[in-house]
Amino acid sequence: MLSIATLGARDHKVLMRATKVSKVYGSGQRLHYGVKETDLNIYAGDFTVIMGPSGSGKSTLLHLLSGLDRVTTGELYFKGQRIDQRSEKELGQFRSRKMGCVYQAFHLVPDLTILENILFPAYIAGMRKEAAEKKAHACMVELGIIGLQHRYPSQVSGGQQQRTAIARALINSPEILFADEPTGALSQEQGTRILDIFTDLNQQGQSIVMVTHDAKAACRANRLLVVKDGMVDQIVGLGKYEANEQQKREADILSILASSSQKRCT
Ligand SMILES: Nc1ncnc2c1ncn2[C@@H]1O[C@H](COP(=O)(O)OP(=O)(O)OP(=O)(O)O)[C@@H](O)[C@H]1O
Numbered sequence: 001m002l003s004i005a006t007l008g009a010r011d012h013k014v015l016m017r018a019t020k021v022s023k024v025y026g027s028g029q030r031l032h033y034g035v036k037e038t039d040l041n042i043y044a045g046d047f048t049v050i051m052g053p054s055g056s057g058k059s060t061l062l063h064l065l066s067g068l069d070r071v072t073t074g075e076l077y078f079k080g081q082r083i084d085q086r087s088e089k090e091l092g093q094f095r096s097r098k099m100g101c102v103y104q105a106f107h108l109v110p111d112l113t114i115l116e117n118i119l120f121p122a123y124i125a126g127m128r129k130e131a132a133e134k135k136a137h138a139c140m141v142e143l144g145i146i147g148l149q150h151r152y153p154s155q156v157s158g159g160q161q162q163r164t165a166i167a168r169a170l171i172n173s174p175e176i177l178f179a180d181e182p183t184g185a186l187s188q189e190q191g192t193r194i195l196d197i198f199t200d201l202n203q204q205g206q207s208i209v210m211v212t213h214d215a216k217a218a219c220r221a222n223r224l225l226v227v228k229d230g231m232v233d234q235i236v237g238l239g240k241y242e243a244n245e246q247q248k249r250e251a252d253i254l255s256i257l258a259s260s261s262q263k264r265c266t
Contacts, residue, residue, distance in 0.1 A: 016042040021074030034060035036230035047202040049221035057230040066178040100169030104181035108153040115149035139167035159190030179210040219249040
């Protein structure tokens with residue numbers, strides 16, 4: 001059942017908080033907002049999905065939250081600690097320990113094997129070889145890519161490449177997993193497998209924030225942020241995902257998106 005989620009009325013913890021966050025591109029007369037004075041909370045254990053029209057600011061918002069890009073103004077907090085003012089080096093270290101990212105383009109290093117790609121962030125974060133290899137093995141088992149460790153990215157399917165990218169994002173046990181259109185480059189079958197993996201991870205407690213255009217993919221989330229003209233236009237609680245409610249959830253999400261596109265955003 002859908003309900004408007006009121007900020008602060010939830011019984012679980014705020015993992016990330018954005019306060020009046022903006023991202024401005026260009027300068028002078030060419031200045032424009034990617035994200036405009038946005039306030040929002042991301043809650044621990046939630047599967048949050050960000051939707052909205054093309055150019056509305058979804059990826060920019062995700063990049064700001066994940067520290068891939070810097071806010072122009074505003075404040076970002078992770079478990080109550082301000083993170084937007086950290087130096088590049090500090091933020092890089094923080095991100096490698098606390099955050100994992102998966103993108104539509106898998107961004108695997110072609111000259112590294114599947115195993116080496118997965119291990120890479122563990123070494124950056126300073127994990128010991130033995131512990132890193134043990135964790136990589138566990139991630140590969142979890143994601144069903146065990147046996148592929150000595151192949152190169154060009155020698156596995158698109159779905160297997162994306163699962164490698166997810167394993168790489170999970171190797172440092174991130175507190176939050178960000179995903180930008182993670183199924184966009186995959187067949188429907190491969191995309192469904194990735195969404196099943198996200199659903200399982202979330203049911204094990206993994207916090208996830210995902211950008212998608214696809215209402216089918218968005219059904220997996222329990223919280224929907226609709227972005228419009230660089231601002232959060234609606235925040236809707238979707239309830240726990242149940243596979244047998246897929247069609248109804250999809251219809252509900254499409255109707256929320258339609259109502260958002262009809263409203264004028266001031
Ligand atoms: N590096 C950049 N330089 C200048 N403008 C940018 C840059 N990145 C994004 N923008 C602009 O910021 C706005 C938001 O872009 P963003 O990519 O976040 O939208 P989106 O909702 O993710 O779009 P899509 O669904 O098409 O991927 C757009 O007007 C876009 O043109």
